[in-house]
Amino acid sequence: xxxxxxxxxxxxxxxxxxxxxxxxxxxxxxxxxxxxxxxxxxxxxxxxxxxxxxxxxxxxxxxxxxxxxxxxxxxxxxxxxxxxxxxxxxxxxxxxxxxxxxxxxxxxxxxxxxxxxxxxxxxxxxxxxxxxxxxxxxxxxxxxxxxxxxxxxxxxxxxxxxxxxxxxxxxxxxxxxxxxxxxxxxxxxxxxxxxxxxxxxxxxxxxxxxxxxxxxxxxxxxxxxxxxxxxxxxxxxxxxxxxxxxxxxxxxxxxxxxxxxxxxxxxxxxxxxxxxxxxxxxxxxxxxxxxxxxxxxxxxxxxxxxxxxxxxxxxxxxxxxxxxxxxxxxxxxxxxxxxxxxxxxxxxxxxxxxxxxxxxxxxxxxxxxxxxxxxxxxxxxxxxxxxxxxxxxxxxxxxxxxxxxxxxxxxxxxxxxxxxxxxxxxxxxxxxxxxxxxxxxxxxxxxxxxxxxxxxxxxxxxxxxxxxxxxxxxxxxxxxxxxxxxxxxxxxxxxxxxx
Amino acid sequence: xxxxxxxxxxxxxxxxxxxxxxxxxxxxxxxxxxxxxxxxxxxxxxxxxxxxxxxxxxxxxxxxxxxxxxxxxxxxxxxxxxxxxxxxxxxxxxxxxxxxxxxxxxxxxxxxxxxxxxxxxxxxxxxxxxxxxxxxxxxxxxxxxxxxxxxxxxxxxxxxxxxxxxxxxxxxxxxxxxxxxxxxxxxxxxxxxxxxxxxxxxxxxxxxxxxxxxxxxxxxxxxxxxxxxxxxxxxxxxxxxxxxxxxxxxxxxxxxxxxxxxxxxxxxxxxxxxxxxxxxxxxxxxxxxxxxxxxxxxxxxxxxxxxxxxxxxxxxxxxxxxxxxxxxxxxxxxxxxxxxxxxxxxxxxxxxxxxxxxxxxxxxxxxxxxxxxxxxxxxxxxxxxxxxxxxxxxxxxxxxxxxxxxxxxxxxxxxxxxxxxxxxxxxxxxxxxxxxxxxxxxxxxxxxxxxxxxxxxxxxxxxxxxxxxxxxxxxxxxxxxxxxxxxxxxxxxxxxxxx
Numbered sequence: 001x002x003x004x005x006x007x008x009x010x011x012x013x014x015x016x017x018x019x020x021x022x023x024x025x026x027x028x029x030x031x032x033x034x035x036x037x038x039x040x041x042x043x044x045x046x047x048x049x050x051x052x053x054x055x056x057x058x059x060x061x062x063x064x065x066x067x068x069x070x071x072x073x074x075x076x077x078x079x080x081x082x083x084x085x086x087x088x089x090x091x092x093x094x095x096x097x098x099x100x101x102x103x104x105x106x107x108x109x110x111x112x113x114x115x116x117x118x119x120x121x122x123x124x125x126x127x128x129x130x131x132x133x134x135x136x137x138x139x140x141x142x143x144x145x146x147x148x149x150x151x152x153x154x155x156x157x158x159x160x161x162x163x164x165x166x167x168x169x170x171x172x173x174x175x176x177x178x179x180x181x182x183x184x185x186x187x188x189x190x191x192x193x194x195x196x197x198x199x200x201x202x203x204x205x206x207x208x209x210x211x212x213x214x215x216x217x218x219x220x221x222x223x224x225x226x227x228x229x230x231x232x233x234x235x236x237x238x239x240x241x242x243x244x245x246x247x248x249x250x251x252x253x254x255x256x257x258x259x260x261x262x263x264x265x266x267x268x269x270x271x272x273x274x275x276x277x278x279x280x281x282x283x284x285x286x287x288x289x290x291x292x293x294x295x296x297x298x299x300x301x302x303x304x305x306x307x308x309x310x311x312x313x314x315x316x317x318x319x320x321x322x323x324x325x326x327x328x329x330x331x332x333x334x335x336x337x338x339x340x341x342x343x344x345x346x347x348x349x350x351x352x353x354x355x356x357x358x359x360x361x362x363x364x365x366x367x368x369x370x371x372x373x374x375x376x377x378x379x380x381x382x383x384x385x386x387x388x389x390x391x392x393x394x395x396x397x398x399x400x401x402x403x404x405x406x407x408x409x410x411x412x413x414x415x416x417x418x419x420x421x422x423x424x425x426x427x428x429x430x431x432x433x434x435x436x437x438x439x440x441x442x443x444x445x446x447x448x449x450x451x452x453x454x455x456x457x458x459x460x461x462x463x464x465x466x467x468x469x470x471x472x473x474x475x476x477x478x479x480x481x482x483x484x485x486x487x488x489x490x491x492x493x494x495x496x497x498x499x
Numbered sequence: 500x501x502x503x504x505x506x507x508x509x510x511x512x513x514x515x516x517x518x519x520x521x522x523x524x525x526x527x528x529x530x531x532x533x534x535x536x537x538x539x540x541x542x543x544x545x546x547x548x549x550x551x552x553x554x555x556x557x558x559x560x561x562x563x564x565x566x567x568x569x570x571x572x573x574x575x576x577x578x579x580x581x582x583x584x585x586x587x588x589x590x591x592x593x594x595x596x597x598x599x600x601x602x603x604x605x606x607x608x609x610x611x612x613x614x615x616x617x618x619x620x621x622x623x624x625x626x627x628x629x630x631x632x633x634x635x636x637x638x639x640x641x642x643x644x645x646x647x648x649x650x651x652x653x654x655x656x657x658x659x660x661x662x663x664x665x666x667x668x669x670x671x672x673x674x675x676x677x678x679x680x681x682x683x684x685x686x687x688x689x690x691x692x693x694x695x696x697x698x699x700x701x702x703x704x705x706x707x708x709x710x711x712x713x714x715x716x717x718x719x720x721x722x723x724x725x726x727x728x729x730x731x732x733x734x735x736x737x738x739x740x741x742x743x744x745x746x747x748x749x750x751x752x753x754x755x756x757x758x759x760x761x762x763x764x765x766x767x768x769x770x771x772x773x774x775x776x777x778x779x780x781x782x783x784x785x786x787x788x789x790x791x792x793x794x795x796x797x798x799x800x801x802x803x804x805x806x807x808x809x810x811x812x813x814x815x816x817x818x819x820x821x822x823x824x825x826x827x828x829x830x831x832x833x834x835x836x837x838x839x840x841x842x843x844x845x846x847x848x849x850x851x852x853x854x855x856x857x858x859x860x861x862x863x864x865x866x867x868x869x870x871x872x873x874x875x876x877x878x879x880x881x882x883x884x885x886x887x888x889x890x891x892x893x894x895x896x897x898x899x900x901x902x903x904x905x906x907x908x909x910x911x912x913x914x915x916x917x918x919x920x921x922x923x924x925x926x927x928x929x930x931x932x933x934x935x936x937x938x939x940x941x942x943x944x945x946x947x948x949x950x951x952x953x954x955x956x957x958x959x960x961x962x963x964x965x966x967x968x969x970x971x972x973x974x975x976x977x978x979x980x981x982x983x984x985x986x987x988x989x990x991x992x993x994x995x996x997x998x
Contacts, residue, residue, distance in 0.1 A: 040664065040684045074659070096843065097790045097818065098756070100705040103847040106854055132652035140655075141647045148640045153631035156639075156832030160573075165539065185539045191690065195856035206599040206728065207706040220857070227854035229705065257597070291596045319596065333655030335860040344595065348602040355605055355726035357694035358719070361834040361863060 024063035065436040106227045123473030125460045126441040135331045139376040144367035155363045161354040163189025164365035179313030188349045193297045193325035193337040200293045204258040205230045212250045212259040216448030218267045232450040241273035251288035258291045265298040265415025268448045268459035286317045294322045298415040300329040303388040305413035318342040394467040402478025416463040427454035434480045440473040523562035564935040605726045622972030624959045625940040634830045638875040643866035654862045660853040662688025663864035678812030687848045692796040692824030692836040699792045703757040704729045711749045711758040715947030717766045731949040740772035750787035757790045764797040764914025767947045767958035785816045793821045797914040799828040802887040804912035817841040893966040901977025915962040926953035933979045939972040
């Protein structure tokens with residue numbers, strides 16, 4: 001038995017009235033404080049520590065989750081759980097340097113966000129990282145080798161700020177098939193849609209400005225806005241998409257500089273707006289003279305229903321800046337995304353990309369162009385869409401079967417997000433620890449709200465788990481929710497907490 | 500003869516008193532305006548157009564240079580010269596969207612910067628892109644294949660914001676050998692030193708703040724500052740490095756939040772400060788409580804003399820944030836750099852990297868770790884340093900031989916930059932067209948000055964040309980400078996224009 005397991009085992013022999021998972025957490029916390037476990041060091045796998053301590057795996061998972069939420073542990077999918085590096089106090093007493101106001105805000109925001117310490121045994125219904133078992137790594141590797149053999153050292157210089165022309169041509173053609181009228185020269189490649197979001201926000205807004213966002217919206221956008229000193233102005237979501245009357249009012253405010261929206265497979269709500277809603281949205285933006293940042297991060301993940309033109313395809317006036325990414329439909333590791341814009345917005349993006357990091361990696365962009373051109377990407381999309389259809393069917397069936405009557409949830413035509421609204425007053429943050437204890441993780445609704453307030457909603461993501469895992473995860477989640485429903489006081493239902 | 504060459508040939512048959520290069524430029528300008536040459540289209544190679552028109556190659560190069568400085572052409576090393584994409588007016592009249600104040604400033608700055616239209620026939624003494632003929636592309640490709648074979652899909656998920664732990668360990672060990680007391684957990688990997696600069700500046704300064712920079716300094720830092728709405732506060736350079744008394748005064752100003760400095764192989768001056776200067780600099784920053792951003796972008800490019808500890812190695816109090824890059828010592832195409840920081844600055848960097856683009860590409864970082872670990876990087880550094888010794892000797896000898904008496908220039912122990920100060924009153928911007936005409940490009944000193952004012956200095960970079968090219972380039976440059984010296988009025992020398 002390893003020293004860590006030993007010292008925890010000693011703790012467990014002296015029961016102190018706390019739940020076992022808290023005693024395990026205390027043991028590891030002590031080891032970190034005493035520096036027996038150093039920053040960046042891996043803690044034992046859940047499975048092996050559970051065996052050594054003769055406890056249930058869920059108990060260990062819950063202990064790790066508790067330590068992760070304290071910021072002591074962090075985990076990386078497929079690589080295990082580690083002592084967080086930030087615990088390190090470097091040699092010599094660090095000077096207390098004053099950070100910029102924006103970074104101070106970012107740090108405050110980061111401290112308030114939940115952290116997930118997902119072990120290997122947990123059904124990761126919280127994660128938007130696509131399933132690694134589907135990654136066509138060898139095809140991509142071969143595409144990389146072909147382009148390096150062909151173009152050699154020319155691929156290893158700086159690219160232009162717009163990025164590899166071949167990949168831009170490939171993307172322009174694909175975007176054209178979805179109805180966008182776009183040429184390679186209208187595209188700026190970037191470092192995943194995440195960098196696309198940063199650049200597009202900075203293009204239109206600076207310190208003290210506002211940007212309209214949907215409520216709820218992609219939580220990392222809220223972080224990026226905080227980092228830029230830009231305040232969010234909330235446009236509430238309805239079941240048909242963002243409330244257009246509210247959008248019109250918000251865009252009329254002079255301090256609001258742009259609208260960030262996810263029209264297809266909304267994150268977190270899973271909603272895809274219809275063509276009429278899209279046309280009306282673009283027209284409102286055009287009349288207000290305000291740009292729309294269209295996050296089309298899952299545009300290639302439709303697995304049923306008919307295709308819907310992107311906002312950028314319904315935009316003769318050029319108010320839409322369109323963001324694309326390979327991170328969800330292929331894999332995040334190439335860090336390849338694309339921004340499409342026109343006119344001065346395009347010029348501004350090129351200048352901003354240059355001022356930010358000069359250019360992206362040409363070898364990866366060239367490999368991606370080759371991978372798409374060779375048909376590897378479309379073959380992969382076929383596989384992903386098949387898997388996605390099965391997962392959507394599984395999650396729909398499981399939610400119908402295991403969640404209490406009155407629960408509402410998205411039935412999406414693609415993408416990974418399912419939004420679940422519970423039929424009773426609860427803050428879903430309070431369910432997280434219970435769910436982790438039974439081996440399932442989800443994202444509480446408050447995570448996606450600009451004000452971070454309570455929410456009876458939660459987001460499930462079917463990016464990682466397969467059909468069987470989805471079924472068992474939703475079943476476990478159903479048990480936790482029903483237990484909470486049965487334990488609740490009979491009065492006050494529905495008051496005080498809403499979407 | 501291609502249509503373009505034909506229409507230019509027609510122009511040349513009707514002499515209008517303008518120099519031939521201007522007539523060629525007019526022909527191409529007309530073709531672009533008439534859309535015979537579309538955005539992104541390649542113009543003929545200098546060599547072939549010169550042959551077709553029966554003119555000297557230099558004449559064509561000069562025409563291209565003129566069009567590049569008008570913003571009509573742009574060129575990419577090794578790939579030719581192209582019609583600039585920004586000329587494109589997209590289908591549909593673009594809405595005139597209001598851009599952020601920062602982006603407006605960036606665009607204004609970009610318009611004022613010289614553009615180089617370097618053809619294949621020009622000695623590129625202006626370029627800091629390392630010589631592609633030295634890139635160990637096949638070794639890197641093999642390292643990439645090995646790590647992908649070993650780690651597979653695990654490399655294609657998102658990395659942590661700090662980046663690949665293996666590469667951080669490798670770098671921590673190397674930094675340790677240069678005297679820095681650093682662990683893998685103190686490092687945040689980033690997208691080249693260029694992103695490192697953006698992140699480090701944003702860490703400490705926001706809209707309305709000041710950051711101290713050297714005058715002259717790396718020109719892209721001035722662009723990045725403009726993009727952030729941060730004003731530069733200038734610390735003049737002396738021949739020993741930044742003026743420490745001036746630094747002390749500048750850092751005492753409350754609005755100055757940090758000092759950006761390049762202590763080894765300064766860009767553009769080539770200077771490396773000594774240990775005494777370094778210790779004094781760190782002590783001044785420590786007393787002022789202000790961070791120092793140490794750009795060590797060429798730290799691995801020493802080719803003679805004894806190693807000098809980085810500022811970060813002389814910094815017990817943790818005021819130094821250290822930037823490293825593989826872009827100059829290996830190649831830029833992997834876009835791999837590293838920031839080393841401590842305490843809350845480290846935490847802030849991690850949060851900022853996450854809010855900017857989540858993480859970098861793990862496969863490239865892992866390949867780089869493998870490449871370094873296998874000894875490929877050190878073998879490459881051996882070759883580069885040998886080449887660099889030869890180039891430094893060649894440039895020194897050529898400058899001594901071909902430049903007018905009284906010219907002063909850097910004799911550097913490494914890096915690519917040579918700073919040349921001419922012994923008479925001239926704005927070196929005015930020499931650029933003459934130099935391009937005789938087939939050599941350089942960077943005028945004003946390019947590196949925060950106020951963009953005139954300068955009698957210029958930067959030569961020996962990153963791309965080999966020894967013979969350096970000799971012929973400097974000889975040509977010497978002819979241009981001597982011609983200007985001889986043509987100048989005898990009075991007024993030395994007045995009005997200084998470093």
